[in-house]
Amino acid sequence: MPRFPFLDLATVNAPFLPELQQALWRVGSSGRYVGGVEVESFERELAQMTGTRHAVGVSNGLDALRLILRGYVAMGAIPAGGEVIAPANTYVATILAITDAGLRPVLVDPDPSTMNLPLEGLERYITPRTAAVMNVHLYGRVNHSESLERVCRERGLKLIEDNAQAIGARWHGRMTGSLGDAAAFSFYPTKNIGALGDAGAVTTDDTHLAATVRALANYGSSRRYVNLYQGFNCRLDPLQAAVLRVKLPFADRENELRRAVAEVYLSQIHNPLIRLPQAPSEPGEHVWHQFVVQSPEREALTAFLDANGIGWDIHYPTPPHLQPCYRGLAAAGTLPEAERLSQECVSLPISGRCTTTADARAIATLLRRFRP
Ligand SMILES: *Cc1c(COP(=O)(O)O)cnc(C)c1O
Numbered sequence: 372m373p374r375f376p377f378l379d380l381a382t383v384n385a386p387f388l389p390e391l392q393q394a395l396w397r398v399g400s401s402g403r404y405v406g407g408v409e410v411e412s413f414e415r416e417l418a419q420m421t422g423t424r425h426a427v428g429v430s431n432g433l434d435a436l437r438l439i440l441r442g443y444v445a446m447g448a449i450p451a452g453g454e455v456i457a458p459a460n461t462y463v464a465t466i467l468a469i470t471d472a473g474l475r476p477v478l479v480d481p482d483p484s485t486m487n488l489p490l491e492g493l494e495r496y497i498t499p500r501t502a503a504v505m506n507v508h509l510y511g512r513v514n515h516s517e518s519l520e521r522v523c524r525e526r527g528l529k530l531i532e533d534n535a536q537a538i539g540a541r542w543h544g545r546m547t548g549s550l551g552d553a554a555a556f557s558f559y560p561t562k563n564i565g566a567l568g569d570a571g572a573v574t575t576d577d578t579h580l581a582a583t584v585r586a587l588a589n590y591g592s593s594r595r596y597v598n599l600y601q602g603f604n605c606r607l608d609p610l611q612a613a614v615l616r617v618k619l620p621f622a623d624r625e626n627e628l629r630r631a632v633a634e635v636y637l638s639q640i641h642n643p644l645i646r647l648p649q650a651p652s653e654p655g656e657h658v659w660h661q662f663v664v665q666s667p668e669r670e671a672l673t674a675f676l677d678a679n680g681i682g683w684d685i686h687y688p689t690p691p692h693l694q695p696c697y698r699g700l701a702a703a704g705t706l707p708e709a710e711r712l713s714q715e716c717v718s719l720p721i722s723g724r725c726t727t728t729a730d731a732r733a734i735a736t737l738l739r740r741f742r743p
Contacts, residue, residue, distance in 0.1 A: 378684075414428050427585050436533060439573055455502060458487060636662055
């Protein structure tokens with residue numbers, strides 16, 4: 372293990388272990404291993420925290436995204452084959468959900484200052500076939516504006532949040548997951564709130580969508596042995612629901628630990644070869660799922676990080692349109708910012724559980740000395 376590990380999940384979960392043990396025991400002794408009170412309670416608690424009318428626990432974040440899109444298609448709210456605007460530098464799962472639902476991703480080059488979908492000028496990408504905007508709060512940075520809300524409302528587009536990376540973040544005091552028509556959460560173990568395995572959720576104020584997602588995730592059935600849809604089995608496991616009920620109340624505290632590390636990096640890494648992420652700007656928060664720097668000398672930088680025992684990762688080395696499975700989606704060179712980011716980005720350790728502010732100061736001191 373490097374001196375400064377990128378992320379060590381055992382360390383992340385260590386403070387919760389006594390309570391997790393009780394939660395797992397509770398499920399184990401309950402005799403109820405699918406659905407039940409743990410899942411229902413988790414859904415109620417997530418909806419309350421997010422400020423939405425409904426939360427539906429599902430198997431993972433990708434399934435949360437695809438169930439939202441397939442739900443809207445089943446309801447007739449999104450036409451089959453409709454276009455969905457999405458950022459070109461997102462994690463591939465965002466795009467997998469769009470194509471899985473039989474929809475067409477329209478990839479937009481990110482705003483270089485936020486690394487998120489540009490909030491101005493989105494109208495340029497809207498066509499008569501546009502049905503939705505898939506907005507990703509990438510790296511934990513809230514990406515939202517009144518103009519985005521207005522454009523979606525005026526053009527009749529569903530505004531969907533991929534909130535896999537920004538749980539607990541606020542915009543004007545409103546939580547991510549409540550900023551659009553529907554939102555997908557992931558509780559993959561490395562996310563800011565992680566389960567002990569795969570887990571996810573959908574939040575929405577739309578009662579019809581919530582019921583459709585719930586049915587689709589349960590073989591397409593809301594009444595036993597009556598199948599409204601050709602559905603799936605994408606239910607949230609009660610063991611993971613019980614785990615998440617332990618961790619969810621600490622989302623603010625976990626995010627605060629990340630913020631403290633980010634503040635050290637932002638104020639103490641001074642190096643012309645390392646471009647820092649933009650500090651959050653009011654009214655949107657940043658919960659620092661990743662701390663992503665950019666360097667034209669990435670290979671030398673990662674070698675330097677290795678030599679100094681600093682863990683790192685790359686989010687993400689290949690944008691979706693250059694993946695083998697998406698040949699033909701967009702030609703190489705047509706999304707220059709996404710492509711440049713994939714070549715130049717490096718993620719530094721940011722989990723406040725594994726990286727103390729003292730560690731962050733030591734890492735910043737080392738990085739000030741980086742020369743290729
Ligand atoms: C993690 C992630 C997903 C997928 O979530 P899983 O639970 O891993 O399926 C989707 N979108 C983004 C932006 C993510 O970071």
